[in-house]
Amino acid sequence: MRRADRLFEIVQLLRRARGPLTGEAIAAELETSRRSVYRDIAALIAQRVPIRGEAGIGYVLERGFDMPPLMLTSDEVEAVVLGAQWVLVHADDGLARAAADVLAKIAAVIPPHLRTAIEDPAVITPPAWHERGDAGVDVARLRAWSLQGRKLTIRYSDADGRESERTVWPFLVGYLDSVRMLIAWCELRGDFRMFRTDRLIAIDFLETRYPEHRATLRRRWLAMMAARRER
Structure with missing residues (x-):
């Protein structure tokens, strides 16, 4: 992440936070070091961004601050x-x-x-060539449950037509050209699994929150996929 992007993200994190955010929490969210966060916050304060706090306690952004409008190229x-x-x-x-x-x-x-x-754009993407088979799946609600860190109970049919029922911890919804994927930790397998939404036979949206942080699951899954690509 470029430093300019990181500075913007720090302001956005502080804007959304309900209380002080520690440098460690900001570093974990941005996947950078605490030292970089401390330097970035010092730079923001030097630019008159109204951030209060100190290392080890937490930082807050004073109310009423807004970023200047950005001009796009x-x-x-x-x-x-x-x-x-x-x-x-x-x-x-x-x-x-x-x-x-x-x-x-x-x-x-x-x-x-x-x-x-x-x-009148000079760029275009191709249209969808095939009808999606997941018309009955509430993908927007899957996204919401992933963001909220809530469990799902699903009944799923694999490529060979074998059905299984399992409880999963959703944390990402993948949008591919021809299919959509629910990416989750599967309690039945004790591992990460990807489920095609067009093979989801039934979904029970549970109110129970899963014990792991969504960001942690996402980082672990991305690390696992990166290791697989290297092999």
Whole structure:
């Protein structure tokens, strides 16, 4: 992560926090060192960002602070347009509506000479060629349960048609060109598993929170996938 991006993310983390955030907590969230966090916070304070606190206790962002508006370049606008096009085609209805809203908001604030990149873009993603088989699955709710760290009980059919019932800890929903994947820790297997949403026969959304931190599960899964690629 570039330092400029990290500075922005620190402000965003402090803005969302309900109480003081320690340097250790910020470092864990951004996957960087505490020393880098302390340097970044000192830099932000030097730029008159109203952060109060100190190392070892925690930091808070004073209310009423807002970041100055960011001006996008033409390449950045096209990147947003391309990403939004993909989401409109491949994501669930909730994210598709959000992508359309994002484009409308950006078009309303950028200068006229950049608006053409949204209204008549020079980039495009292909349409969806096949009907999805997970029309009955509430993918938006799967995303919500992943964010909230709540358990699911699912009945799943594998590629050979064998059915199983298991309790899982969802933490990511993967959007691929042709399928969507629920990525979770499986209590039955005691390991990470990926489940195609079009093979989910039944889902019971439990109120029980799983004991592991979602961010920790995500980092462990990404490390495991990286190790597999290296092999």
